[in-house]
Amino acid sequence: MNKTPTLTAELIAEFLGTFVLILFGTGVVAMVVLFPAPTPAATVHGGYTNITLGWGLAVTMGIYVAGKVSGGHLNPAVTFTLAVFRGFPWRKVLPYSVAQTAGAFFAAALVYRNYLPAFHQVDPQLERTAGVFTTFPAFPAWPEAGFLDQVIGTALLLLLVLAITDEFNVPPGANLAPLMIGLVVVAIGMSFGGMHGYPINPARDFGPRLFTALAGFKNNGLTDGARVWWIPVVAPLIGGLVGAAVYDFGIRRFLRAQFSSSQSSSSQPSSGQSSAGKSSSTQTP
DSSP states (O other): OOOOOOHHHHHHHHHHHHHHHHHHHHHHHHHHHHSOOSSTTSOSTTHHHHHHHHHHHHHHHHHHHHHHHHOOOOSHHHHHHHHHHSOOOGGGHHHHHHHHHHHHHHHHHHHHHHTHHHHHHHOTTOSSOGGGTSOOOSSTTOHHHHHHHHHHHHHHHHHHHHHHHOTTSOOOOTTTHHHHHHHHHHHHHHHHOTTTOOOOOHHHHHHHHHHHHHHTOSSOSSSSSSOOTTHHHHHHHHHHHHHHHHHIIIIIHHHHHHHHHHHHHHHSOOHHHHHHHHHHHHOOO
16 A cells, blocks of 8 residues: 655655755756866867756756655746646645755755865855856846746746646656656757756755855855846746646647547447347337
């Protein structure tokens, strides 16, 4: 008999899943930023391609860690959207979000400690490497551009997460869904990564950003420099709702109607059975 996990178990799973996600994600950025190539024009450890692949694999591994226990949300935008559109309990939304943000915070701290000698060598005053852990707009004078970018990116994420996991659609095998979602993140990064670094996840951005502020990083977007921290927190929450609405009203309602129609057809007797039933009911001994 399968026992339903307790809320404590779910929160631990969300913490550890997000911890793994951020370990791999910020770790790959640290590799690219802190270990520059000997020649300026050379690609640094795979460059941006490595970053997108690393983040996609990070999402996959994090979902594999947490998925069976908590659903593997790892993202407050996912949790919030599932509460609005899929009946996820509202009483769990805030605890899940806190656990996700805490996992991201401690993962950033571990990555920093691991690469501490490299940070001291490349950026001794911690003035220009907060971007290893968090995201910033490519055009600071146009915050609305980064906001729109995050709405679009997170809308794509939730639209495709719901499509991949929809029982009425053509979902992959249960053990392949995390891989497919990871590939979605790779695609978003490659197509929508330039304007604001594609956090598409409030916990992924705010947890590490909070760490950079406490660790003394300058220009961290929270306590120093342009206060841009709110963009990757608010925009993904809106984008998730947009993506889910597009999927549910543009695709899922037709799938549900098709499913209901097929169920009704299969439950009705065939014409031959119907006539046989009528004739037998009118026969007399």
